[in-house]
Amino acid sequence: MRAEVISTHRGGVWSWLFQRITAVLLIVCLAIHLIFTHILNIGELDSANVAARLANAGLTAVDIILLAAGIYHALNGLRMVLMDYWFTSRTRALTLTIVLWVVGLAFMGYGTWALWPWIS
Amino acid sequence: MIHHDVIVVGGGLSGLRAAIEAKRAGVDVAILSQVHPGRSHSGQAQGGINAALGNHPDGRDDNREKHAFDTVKGGDFLVDQDCAVQMAEDAPRVIYEMDHWGCPFSRFEDGTIAQRPFGGAGFPRCCYGADKTGHYLLHTLVEQAYRLQVKMYVEQYVASLIVHEGVCQGVVAYDMIRGGFEAFTANAVVIATGGAGRTYSNTTNSLISTGCGMFMAYHAGVPLKDMEFVQFHPTGLYTTQILMTEGARGEGGYLINDKGERFMEKYAPKFMELAPRDITARSIQIEINEGRGIGGKGYVHLDLRHLGAEKILERLPGIRDLAIHFEGVDPIEEPIPVVPSQHYWMGGIDTDVNGATVMPGLYAAGECACVSVHGANRLGGNSLLETIVFGRRAGAEVVRYLETLTDRRPNARSAFAAAQMMEQKVEELGVREGKENAYELRAVMTEVMKDHFFLFRDEAAMREGLERLLQVKERVKNINLRWTGSVFNVDMIRTVELEGMVDLALCVAVGALERQESRGAHFRTDYNTRDDLNWLKHTLAYYQPDAAGPRLDSKPVTLGHFELQERKY
Amino acid sequence: MPDIKFRVKRQDPGDKKNPEAHWEEYIVHYEGDNLTVLEGLFYIQEKYDGGLSFRYCCRASICGSCGMYINGAYRLACQTNVKHLDTDLITVAPMPHLPLVKDLVVDMDEFFAKYEYIMPWLIRHSSDPEKELIQSPKERKKIDMPVDCILCGCCYSSCPSAWGEDNYLGPAALLKAHRFEVDSRDEGGKERIARWNNERGVYRCHTIMNCVEACPKELNPTEGIQWLKRAAVRRKLLGKAK
Numbered sequence: 001m002r003a004e005v006i007s008t009h010r011g012g013v014w015s016w017l018f019q020r021i022t023a024v025l026l027i028v029c030l031a032i033h034l035i036f037t038h039i040l041n042i043g044e045l046d047s048a049n050v051a052a053r054l055a056n057a058g059l060t061a062v063d064i065i066l067l068a069a070g071i072y073h074a075l076n077g078l079r080m081v082l083m084d085y086w087f088t089s090r091t092r093a094l095t096l097t098i099v100l101w102v103v104g105l106a107f108m109g110y111g112t113w114a115l116w117p118w119i120s
Numbered sequence: 121m122i123h124h125d126v127i128v129v130g131g132g133l134s135g136l137r138a139a140i141e142a143k144r145a146g147v148d149v150a151i152l153s154q155v156h157p158g159r160s161h162s163g164q165a166q167g168g169i170n171a172a173l174g175n176h177p178d179g180r181d182d183n184r185e186k187h188a189f190d191t192v193k194g195g196d197f198l199v200d201q202d203c204a205v206q207m208a209e210d211a212p213r214v215i216y217e218m219d220h221w222g223c224p225f226s227r228f229e230d231g232t233i234a235q236r237p238f239g240g241a242g243f244p245r246c247c248y249g250a251d252k253t254g255h256y257l258l259h260t261l262v263e264q265a266y267r268l269q270v271k272m273y274v275e276q277y278v279a280s281l282i283v284h285e286g287v288c289q290g291v292v293a294y295d296m297i298r299g300g301f302e303a304f305t306a307n308a309v310v311i312a313t314g315g316a317g318r319t320y321s322n323t324t325n326s327l328i329s330t331g332c333g334m335f336m337a338y339h340a341g342v343p344l345k346d347m348e349f350v351q352f353h354p355t356g357l358y359t360t361q362i363l364m365t366e367g368a369r370g371e372g373g374y375l376i377n378d379k380g381e382r383f384m385e386k387y388a389p390k391f392m393e394l395a396p397r398d399i400t401a402r403s404i405q406i407e408i409n410e411g412r413g414i415g416g417k418g419y420v421h422l423d424l425r426h427l428g429a430e431k432i433l434e435r436l437p438g439i440r441d442l443a444i445h446f447e448g449v450d451p452i453e454e455p456i457p458v459v460p461s462q463h464y465w466m467g468g469i470d471t472d473v474n475g476a477t478v479m480p481g482l483y484a485a486g487e488c489a490c491v492s493v494h495g496a497n498r499l500g501g502n503s504l505l506e507t508i509v510f511g512r513r514a515g516a517e518v519v520r521y522l523e524t525l526t527d528r529r530p531n532a533r534s535a536f537a538a539a540q541m542m543e544q545k546v547e548e549l550g551v552r553e554g555k556e557n558a559y560e561l562r563a564v565m566t567e568v569m570k571d572h573f574f575l576f577r578d579e580a581a582m583r584e585g586l587e588r589l590l591q592v593k594e595r596v597k598n599i600n601l602r603w604t605g606s607v608f609n610v611d612m613i614r615t616v617e618l619e620g621m622v623d624l625a626l627c628v629a630v631g632a633l634e635r636q637e638s639r640g641a642h643f644r645t646d647y648n649t650r651d652d653l654n655w656l657k658h659t660l661a662y663y664q665p666d667a668a669g670p671r672l673d674s675k676p677v678t679l680g681h682f683e684l685q686e687r688k689y
Numbered sequence: 690m691p692d693i694k695f696r697v698k699r700q701d702p703g704d705k706k707n708p709e710a711h712w713e714e715y716i717v718h719y720e721g722d723n724l725t726v727l728e729g730l731f732y733i734q735e736k737y738d739g740g741l742s743f744r745y746c747c748r749a750s751i752c753g754s755c756g757m758y759i760n761g762a763y764r765l766a767c768q769t770n771v772k773h774l775d776t777d778l779i780t781v782a783p784m785p786h787l788p789l790v791k792d793l794v795v796d797m798d799e800f801f802a803k804y805e806y807i808m809p810w811l812i813r814h815s816s817d818p819e820k821e822l823i824q825s826p827k828e829r830k831k832i833d834m835p836v837d838c839i840l841c842g843c844c845y846s847s848c849p850s851a852w853g854e855d856n857y858l859g860p861a862a863l864l865k866a867h868r869f870e871v872d873s874r875d876e877g878g879k880e881r882i883a884r885w886n887n888e889r890g891v892y893r894c895h896t897i898m899n900c901v902e903a904c905p906k907e908l909n910p911t912e913g914i915q916w917l918k919r920a921a922v923r924r925k926l927l928g929k930a931k
Binding site: 155156158159160161163164173215216219220221222224225226227228229230231232233249252255256259263264266267274297299326327328359360362363438441442445446557559601602603605606607608609610611 | 701703704721723725734735736738739740741742743744745746747748749750751752753754768770790791792794796797801804805808809810811813817819820821822823824825826828829832836837839840869872874875
C-alpha cells in the first residue's frame with residue numbers, strides 16, 4: 001500500500017450519490033417514456049407521430065432528463081469499471097474523468113440539438 | 121543487533137498495556153510477539169473484568185474493599201493482601217480508561233458499563249462485553265498501541281534473555297518470517313507471555329500458552345512462585361476443552377448431573393453454581409468420579425435453556441457459536457457437555473506489586489507473573505483485571521527504573537554471545553543423533569500432568585508422576601529436529617518450547633509434592649485441610665542447571681488487611 | 690474411526706531445489722468423530738513432515754490466525770470440522786491473492802498497514818469524564834457486528850476489488866473504519882473521513898459481497914462499507930455522519 005497514493009484521491013461521494021439518483025431517474029423516466037411511446041400511443045414510428053408526442057412539454061422534459069441521466073449513469077459506470085484497472089493513479093483517474101465529461105457533454109449537446117425544435 | 125530502551129515480550133493485554141504506559145512517558149519501547157498482538161491468548165477471555173463500579177442495581181453497596189476481600193478469600197488467603205488491595209483500588213480507573221479508549225463494553229439501560237455476577241464475588245461486579253470481553257479489551261489495546269505508534273515486531277519467537285553481570289539487557293528472538301536469530305538489546309525487559317496451560321493435555325488455553333517467558337526467566341535464575349497452584353476451570357467443552365465462560369453461570373446457567381440435579385447445592389449451598397472455580401471444578405469431578413456424569417460418562421451438563429433464546433443471543437452469542445461449531449450442540453435447544461479443564465496459572469515469575477523481579481532490568485506482568493493477587497485460586501474476572509492493572513504498573517515502573525540508570529549502553533558482547541548460543545543450540549538440535557520425537561514426549565508430559573497433577577492429588581500418584589516427568593526430561597535431550605529450514609520453522613519452536621515446559625511441569629510437581637496441605641486449587645486427598653500454621657507461605661522454585669528438578673524455598677505471605685477465616689460458600 | 694485424506698498446497702519460495710508450488714497428500718487418522726482441519730495439519734506436522742508451516746494460536750475461532758482456503762472456501766482451520774465438509778478429501782491451500790511466506794503462511798503486512806491507515810482507534814477531542822462515557826444499549830447495538838472482527842484476512846483475500854490493486858483498502862480495514870465512525874463515543878469524523886472517503890477507499894467497493902460469504906465470523910463488511918458511503922453523503926449534506 002502506498003499511503004501517499006491513497007491520500008491524493010479525494011471525493012467520490014458525489015459521483016456515488018448521483019449514480020444512485022440517476023438510477024432512480026432512469027427507472028421513472030424510462031417507464032414514462034416507454035408507456036407513452038409503446039403502450040398508450042401505438043402508431044407508426046414516423047416523424048409526424050413523434051412530433052405530435054413531443055409537442056407535449058412534459059414528455060419532452062422527461063426525454064431530456066432521460067437523456068441526461070442515461071449518459072451520466074452509463075459513463076460514470078464505465079468510469080468506475082475503468083478505474084479498477086489502468087486508471088488507478090490520481091492523474092490517470094482525473095484524465096479519464098475529464099475525457100468522459102467531454103464525451104458526455106457532446107452526447108448531451110447532440111441529443112438536445114435533436115430535440116431543439118420542440119424545446120424552443 | 122537492534123536496540124530499544126524497553127522491550128516487552130508478548131503482545132497480549134499485559135504486554136500492550138505496559139508498552140502503552142512506557143510509550144506515553146516518552147520511552148522508546150518495542151513489543152516482540154510470537155503472533156500478531158491482536159491474536160494473543162488474552163482475546164480468548166470471555167466472561168469479564170472485575171471492578172467495583174456499582175453500576176448493577178444489586179451492586180450499589182459494592183466497594184473496593186469488598187472486592188479486595190473477595191479476592192483474598194477466593195485465593196484461600198495465600199494472597200499478598202496489600203497487592204490485592206492495590207489491584208481493587210486501581211480497578212475502576214483502568215476500566216474507565218479502557219472505556220475512554222473505545223472498548224465496546226455491554227451497557228445497562230442508563231448507558232453505564234454493564235456488570236454481571238461472577239464466581240466467588242459478593243456483588244455483581246464483573247464488567248463485560250457480551251461473552252467476548254477479552255477480545256474487545258485486546259483489540260482496544262492493539263488499537264491504542266497503533267495510535268501511539270508503539271513499535272511492534274510481529275512473529276518473533278523470543279527464545280532467551282540476554283543477561284550481563286546479573287542485569288537483564290535484552291532478548292534473543294527467532295524471526296519466524298525472515299528466519300534466523302537476532303539479539304534485541306534493551307535497558308529493561310518486561311515479560312508478558314502468559315501462562316503455561318499447554319503443559320496439560322486438557323487445557324482451555326491457546327496453543328501458544330507454553331509459558332515461554334516463565335522458563336526463560338527461570339533459566340536465567342529468577343525464582344518462580346507458587347507453581348503448584350494451577351486453576352482448573354469448571355466448564356470446558358467435553359471434547360476440546362474450549363472454554364465455556366463462567367458468565368454462562370453468572371447469567372443463570374445450571375450445572376446438572378445425570379440424575380437431573382443441580383448438584384452444586386450439596387457443595388456450595390449459598391453460592392451454588394457461582395462458587396469459586398476450585399470448588400465448582402472439584403464438585404463436578406466428584407459427581408463424575410461417583411458415576412453421576414451424564415450417562416455415566418465423564419462429563420456433566422451446563423444447562424442454559426431456561427435463559428431463553430433472546431438472552432443467550434444477546435449475552436452469550438460467542439459460547440453458543442463455540443458449542444455449535446466444536447461440540448455440535450446448540451445451547452438454546454440442548455444442554456452443553458462440560459468437564460473441568462486446566463485454565464489458569466496462578467504461579468509465575470516472582471514479582472512485587474510493580475512487576476519488578478529479583479533481577480535488575482527484568483519485569484513481568486500478567487499470567488506469567490505471580491504478584492501474588494490470586495493466591496491459591498483466582499476468581500473469575502480477576503485475570504483480565506490483573507493484566508491491565510499490573511501491565512500498567514510494570515510500564516510505569518520501567519520508566520522509573522530507566523531514570524535511575526547512569527550507563528545506558530547494553531553490553532554488545534553479551535548480546536552477541538546470547539544470540540550465537542541460540543543459533544548453536546538450534547543447529548545442534550538439527551544434527552544430533554537423537555531418536556526421540558518431540559511430539560510423543562509432549563503428549564507424555566501433558567498426559568502425566570493431567571493424570572497426576574489435576575484436581576485431586578496425593579503423594580503416591582504425584583511421586584509416580586514426578587518419576588515420569590524426570591524420564592521425559594531425560595529423553596528430551598535426545599530429540600532431533602526433523603526440519604531445519606529457517607523460515608517459519610514450527611518444528612523448531614515446538615521443540616524449544618518443550619524443553620522449557622518440562623521444567624515448568626517439574627516445578628508444579630515438586631511444589632505440589634512438597635506442600636502437604638489443601639489450599640485453593642491445590643487439593644490433596646492425603647492432606648485435605650488447610651494448614652495455616654505450616655503452609656501459609658509462598659513456594660519459590662529456583663532453577664538448578666545441574667539437577668533435574670528445582671530447588672525450593674519459601675517466602676511469607678503479606679497479611680494485615682483481612683483476618684484469616686474458614687473458606688465457605 | 691476413519692482415515693481421511695488431506696491435500697495440502699506446499700511451497701517454500703526459499704528452497705532453491707524446489708521453489709514451486711505443489712500439492713502433497715497425507716492420510717490423517719483420527720479417533721471419535723471430531724477432527725478439525727487444524728488438528729489434521731498438526732497431525733501431518735507431527736507424523737509426516739516437520740517442515741509444514743502454518744499459523745496457529747487459539748484453536749477456538751477467536752484469534753484469526755488460521756484463515757485458509759479449505760475445500761474451495763475461506764474458513765478458519767480450527768473451526769472447520771472435517772465431518773461437516775462431508776467429503777473424504779480435504780484440500781488446504783493458503784489464502785489466495787496474498788504474497789506467500791511458506792506453505793500455508795501468507796504475508797499479512799500489507800493487510801495490517803491498511804488497517805493502521807484508516808486510524809483504527811477511538812478519536813476523542815472533548816475531555817474524558819471521571820467515569821465511563823455514557824452509551825445507550827441502542828447506540829451500543831450499532832457496533833455489535835463490526836467489533837466481532839478477528840482480522841483473519843479472509844474477506845481481504847476474497848475481495849476482487851483488492852486483487853492486484855495495492856491501494857484499495859479492502860473490506861477489513863473499511864469495516865474497522867465503520868466500527869469507529871458508527872460508535873457514539875467517537876469524535877474523529879474529520880480526521881478519519883479523508884482516509885476512506887475517496888476513490889481508493891469505499892468507492893472501490895462494488896458490492897460484490899465475496900467478503901460476506903468469506904467471513905468465518907459471519908460478519909457483513911459490505912454493509913459496513915455501504916453505511917460509510919451513506920455517512921459520507923450525510924456529512925456533505927447535513928454536516929454530520931451519525
